Amino acid sequence: MNTTFEISAVVAVLATLMMITRPSAVHALLYLTVSLLAAAMVFFVLGAPFAAALEVIIYAGAIMVLFVFIIMMLNIGDAAAALESTWLQPSTWIGPSVLALLLAIELGSLAVTGGLARPAGSVVNAQAVGLALIGPYMLAVEIASFLLLAALVAAFHLGRAVMREE
């Protein structure tokens, strides 16, 4: 299982790097999807099959498809890709690199002090996730549902406004 974990982790990091550096938006989204699938694999190996399945269904299977859908609707072609590649100058990398370095230092210090020890390999199944959501995280679930309801009402309003103009 350790080898599976390492392969998935490496794939996730590489795919994310590729995703950042692709000028074409659709290619970048495809690499992001690969990265999400690899992350789902990591969840699975760590003993959270339910979280892994949700990661694939919701992130890779629904949200990313909607991203691709929007890109297709905007019909971003070669011109946008060319514009994007002019933005990726070496000077652009300075700020993100500093932030990433800080994170890397934090990760390294955790590894040295032994804070990265893997949690005991207990399987977190669907029932445990459900109980946690309805129990200790009830407030967060309710707030998230408020947010979703607001987004739903807003989307409905925008859709209606467009229809009336026609």
Next chain:
Amino acid sequence: MNHPGSIIPGLLNIVLGLAFLMAAAALLTWVERRLLGFFQDRPGPNRAGPFGSLQVVADGIKLLFKQDWIPPFADPAVFVLAPAIAMVTVMLAIAVIPATPVIGIIGNLNVGLLFFLAMSGLGVYSVVLAGWSSNNKFSLLGGMRAAAQMVSYEVFMGLSLVGVVMLSGSFNLTDIIHSQRHLWYVVPQFIGFVIFFMGGIAETHRLPFDLPEGESELGAGFHTEYSGMKFGMFFVGEYIGIILVSAMTTVLFLGGWYGPFLPPFMWFGIKTGFFVAFFILLRAALPRPRYDQFMSFGWKLLLPLTLLNILVTGALILGLPGPS
């Protein structure tokens, strides 16, 4: 992964399963045309071999010998990737289906049902990417229709299964079959059954829900630019998708391999074959709806129905004294 008490080693299961699946999908192209001919009162393909059964071989040879062409205006990497995704996702989803207690690759996976939903979710990419990478107006329109249609109907498909999961208390497909020993879920979950099957038709984008490739409006839709074996892969993916949805319906609502007298494998085959034939009958019998009618039918009728189904099922489980 081997089932407890299995005499067939896991690897043999995979190889035989794959070979059987490919043969079945290829044969289904012939079965479909013969059945369509029967439903429409005409012969269908009957020249090559006995009853035209060698038509499959002729079609395969023709597809393989066609020029493997990538349009110069297409995005080559994504163009090649799309048909591969179409086949790989449906074949991976087949892996979680337990055909009998011993035949099946990972029928005991503890998130088997979710794995099936995840793979059908990823299957959307094949159609969407094919439509986008072809760089053609008809393909793009087909891909956009496919994205909206499949993401929407996935929602109802997933929600229609919540009742089954509530009754059986598990995502494990083998457990779901075992819990139907006395009563198939098609009886208490009839609404879920109908909506799941309609969602399955929309997911495999078969007639009457084949709007991504509606030939009267979009040429051939998302696969307009595809030819040769890449087109063949979309086709095989579609037929394996039919088998997949039929087998899942059997597992979830018709008690899988349970049945009197005949051995388990026969029962599973009969039930799955029934749904495959029903798929083909639907194609022969029903016209294609308009796209906006199709989408509003889903969101305005199927979504409230599935939510009501979940509510009533939950209330009944709480209200009635159960075995648990």
